[in-house]
Amino acid sequence: MIITANELKTKGISFVEKILKKYREAYISVRGKPKFVILPIEEYEKLKEAELEKIIKEAEEDYKAGRIIKETAEEHIKRLGI
Incomplete structure (x- = not known):
């Protein structure tokens, strides 16, 4: 799942938690390119x-x-x- 930096900024960590319940990992894209990965600890x-x-x-x-x-x-x- 790809989350844009803007989505992260506007929707916050609760949005990330929701995504991680459904997917094993999430990518944060910056200017349309995957830049970071979020994983459960x-x-x-x-x-x-x-x-x-x-x-x-x-x-x-x-x-x-x-x-x-x-x-x-x-x-x-x-x-x-x-």
């Missing part, structure tokens, strides 16, 4: 959890493949140029 948390699981899996694969660097915190900061 539960959906957002599922996405964040899936993202974290993917990052952990990638880190485990890197570790198993030996794509790691062992260094002190000071060495790490120096390598990053901080």
